[in-house]
Amino acid sequence: MGKKWAIRLVSVALAVVVGILLVCQFWPRKAVYYHMSVQEIDRDIRRISAQNLSTAERMTYYSSRFLGAPYELYCQGDGPHARYDPLPLLNLKKINCMTYCEIVMALTLADYYIDFFNILQHIRYENGIIGMATRNHYTMGDWLPANSWCLDDVTHLIGGADTRSVTRVISHETFFAGKGIDDIPIMYRDREVTIDYLPFDTLLQHEDDLQSGDVVALILDAPGIFSAHMLLVIKNDQGTVFRHASMSAGKTIDSPFAAYIADLRENPKYIGMSFMRMRDKIDWDQPGGRHGKFRPQIRPISRRHWEADPARDVGREHTIQFITLHHSGVEYYGEPEPKTAIRAIQRYHQVEKKRIDIDYHYLIDPDGLIYAGRPETWVGDTETDYDPTGHLLICVLGNFEIQKPNEKQLAALTALVADKCLTYGILPEQVRGHRQLTETLCPGKHLQEWIDNGLLIKRVQERLGWLE
Numbered sequence: 081m082g083k084k085w086a087i088r089l090v091s092v093a094l095a096v097v098v099g100i101l102l103v104c105q106f107w108p109r110k111a112v113y114y115h116m117s118v119q120e121i122d123r124d125i126r127r128i129s130a131q132n133l134s135t136a137e138r139m140t141y142y143s144s145r146f147l148g149a150p151y152e153l154y155c156q157g158d159g160p161h162a163r164y165d166p167l168p169l170l171n172l173k174k175i176n177c178m179t180y181c182e183i184v185m186a187l188t189l190a191d192y193y194i195d196f197f198n199i200l201q202h203i204r205y206e207n208g209i210i211g212m213a214t215r216n217h218y219t220m221g222d223w224l225p226a227n228s229w230c231l232d233d234v235t236h237l238i239g240g241a242d243t244r245s246v247t248r249v250i251s252h253e254t255f256f257a258g259k260g261i262d263d264i265p266i267m268y269r270d271r272e273v274t275i276d277y278l279p280f281d282t283l284l285q286h287e288d289d290l291q292s293g294d295v296v297a298l299i300l301d302a303p304g305i306f307s308a309h310m311l312l313v314i315k316n317d318q319g320t321v322f323r324h325a326s327m328s329a330g331k332t333i334d335s336p337f338a339a340y341i342a343d344l345r346e347n348p349k350y351i352g353m354s355f356m357r358m359r360d361k362i363d364w365d366q367p368g369g370r371h372g373k374f375r376p377q378i379r380p381i382s383r384r385h386w387e388a389d390p391a392r393d394v395g396r397e398h399t400i401q402f403i404t405l406h407h408s409g410v411e412y413y414g415e416p417e418p419k420t421a422i423r424a425i426q427r428y429h430q431v432e433k434k435r436i437d438i439d440y441h442y443l444i445d446p447d448g449l450i451y452a453g454r455p456e457t458w459v460g461d462t463e464t465d466y467d468p469t470g471h472l473l474i475c476v477l478g479n480f481e482i483q484k485p486n487e488k489q490l491a492a493l494t495a496l497v498a499d500k501c502l503t504y505g506i507l508p509e510q511v512r513g514h515r516q517l518t519e520t521l522c523p524g525k526h527l528q529e530w531i532d533n534g535l536l537i538k539r540v541q542e543r544l545g546w547l548e
């Protein structure tokens with residue numbers, strides 16, 4: 081063989097190798113989100129968002145971006161700082177049946193990546209406040225009612241006279257006890273929950289009533305819990321399938337509709353399915369502009385609840401550009417009850433200080449509950465000589481020169497500050513303690529420490545999905 085031939089052979093071999101590498105690089109990786117970078121996913125979300133697609137079409141598209149994604153039961157948690165479940169707040173590399181449905185739903189509603197991350201946390205947590213106590217643990221008992229802002233139970237709409245119902249007791253106390261957790265507030269007492277479902281033998285007749293993107297809960301025949309598995313209904317050229325992150329398959333797959341139901345009918349563990357549907361039009365509550373998306377979830381405890389006195393006059397309007405933290409300056413561990421303590425602060429500001437209303441826009445109690453104070457569109461007030469115009473004033477109840485703020489207050493502060501940063505376009509690193517603006521001890525050295533050591537900023541950034 082001549083030298084020319086050898087060169088030619090090597091060139092061809094090289095070309096083939098380069099070709100294979102290029103194909104590997106661009107072809108299979110492009111298709112699925114579990115191989116894509118945040119930047120690539122961000123571009124894809126923006127591209128889809130710009131198209132005029134229905135909710136069903138988006139659900140169908142985004143669900144297909146995870147076909148083949150590796151299954152992992154424990155894949156998402158309450159973030160790296162959580163006490164009990166420090167898995168990441170978002171994991172696109174490995175998914176389970178629940179995270180799969182939640183991720184597809186959040187993508188469907190999102191316009192870009194940070195938007196997606198935020199919406200996801202609002203789907204996962206009551207009021208968007210991240211933590212074990214506020215997570216929507218039970219699909220039918222917690223998750224469905226908490227997501228009534230974007231999701232409807234359509235079981236009866238689909239099944240009509242074939243619909244059955246079942247009532248069970250949902251217990252957070254039992255749930256947490258089972259995990260060995262006994263030191264978090266129980267948000268919900270044990271309660272009876274009744275749900276609709278369709279028995280398997282009726283489901284085949286209702287295939288045409290299902291829509292692509294319908295979210296499905298597989299209903300167990302067991303006390304204390306309803307849902308054993310979450311799936312999506314997808315309709316495409318191949319007909320109707322259940323698309324789901326399957327533990328037994330170890331990945332996300334399409335299971336043909338009739339065959340899958342036939343399998344389930346053989347299994348006495350299950351009694352049927354419940355169906356939920358994402359709304360096509362969602363009321364985003366627009367005051368925050370496009371970031372109004374973040375708003376439906378952070379609903380502070382209302383003035384009516386803490387029995388606030390009305391404002392004594394109309395406030396001066398301002399545009400929020402800063403966030404400033406305060407403490408109430410009185411040691412406080414929850415006694416007297418928060419609404420009494422907050423009323424006392426309001427009385428002091430209105431009666432003693434002759435101001436129109438309580439000084440602060442929000443207050444946070446030791447359980448991490450957030451209370452609405454003065455309307456945030458009005459300038460707040462202060463004991464000291466800085467001008468609070470443009471400042472959103474958040475007061476954490478306690479004297480943090482003496483006591484230390486707790487984890488629940490940090491979680492609430494993180495959620496509230498993140499919400500306001502997103503709403504008003506404030507950078508998390510612009511958050512200040514009162515003492516950085518004027519001569520005062522407020523908000524106390526132990527609360528100021530969360531600003532000075534970067535902890536609060538880092539948490540807010542994570543909350544906003546800025547870190548991968």
Ligand SMILES: [Zn+2]
Pocket residue numbers: 405406407514520522523
């Ligand atoms: Zn202050």
